[in-house]
Amino acid sequence: xxxxxxxxxxxxxxxxxxxxxxxxxxxxxxxxxxxxxxxxxxxxxxxxxxxxxxxxxxxxxxxxxxxxxxxxxxxxxxxxxxxxxxxxxxxxxxxxxxxxxxxxxxxxxxxxx
Amino acid sequence: xxxxxxxxxxxxxxxxxxxxxxxxxxxxxxxxxxxxxxxxxxxxxxxxxxxxxxxxxxxxxxxxxxxxxxxxxxxxxxxxxxxxxxxxxxxxxxxxxxxxxxxxxxxxxxxxxxx
Numbered sequence: 091x092x093x094x095x096x097x098x099x100x101x102x103x104x105x106x107x108x109x110x111x112x113x114x115x116x117x118x119x120x121x122x123x124x125x126x127x128x129x130x131x132x133x134x135x136x137x138x139x140x141x142x143x144x145x146x147x148x149x150x151x152x153x154x155x156x157x158x159x160x161x162x163x164x165x166x167x168x169x170x171x172x173x174x175x176x177x178x179x180x181x182x183x184x185x186x187x188x189x190x191x192x193x194x195x196x197x198x199x200x201x202x203x
Numbered sequence: 204x205x206x207x208x209x210x211x212x213x214x215x216x217x218x219x220x221x222x223x224x225x226x227x228x229x230x231x232x233x234x235x236x237x238x239x240x241x242x243x244x245x246x247x248x249x250x251x252x253x254x255x256x257x258x259x260x261x262x263x264x265x266x267x268x269x270x271x272x273x274x275x276x277x278x279x280x281x282x283x284x285x286x287x288x289x290x291x292x293x294x295x296x297x298x299x300x301x302x303x304x305x306x307x308x309x310x311x312x313x314x315x316x317x318x
Contacts, residue, residue: 194240
């Protein structure tokens with residue numbers, strides 16, 4: 091089954107404790123991206139990647155890191171999480187780029203206390 | 204400036220009513236792509252439609268229809284004879300060919316269909 095898998099689905103952590111949210115897709119998509127969803131703000135793009143070893147900042151990259159060492163994986167790293175990073179996070183992938191539909195993961199609900 | 208504006212934050216309709224969700228976009232690119240996604244209460248994001256800037260034909264898919272008007276920079280979404288299962292948050296999104304590689308989402312419209 092074609093899918094984008096995020097883990098964990100739910101995470102509560104403390105300020106400053108490094109964490110990684112994993113994202114994996116099995117569709118051989120070149121384009122992958124991370125979003126955060128906050129009430130009243132919709133989805134905002136954090137980082138995206140056009141292919142292996144090619145990543146770039148979206149609209150809200152501060153406080154996040156990503157890597158793309160393999161085509162299928164695109165982890166989101168929070169080196170020192172803060173409460174303002176409490177949000178619902180989505181990973182997405184698409185074939186080729188932003189001219190095609192994106193397939194989204196199920197979301198990760200992150201709470202930073 | 205917001206590239207995608209969904210001015211309707213929340214809409215409530217009674218079942219079987221028609222409802223239109225508005226989406227206004229802003230771009231200087233001549234080649235761009237517009238999308239609609241649905242987020243039901245379960246939380247996942249579901250793709251509904253993609254349109255490119257050269258295709259202004261309206262599209263109908265069952266009870267769903269989309270009206271793309273470049274003259275008003277709008278890409279509105281109409282649900283005919285709404286059903287309770289249509290209750291969801293709906294997002295409009297834009298990507299631009301020239302500037303590459305980002306998606307811009309609107310803030311979403313929360314639709315509640317009352318039985």
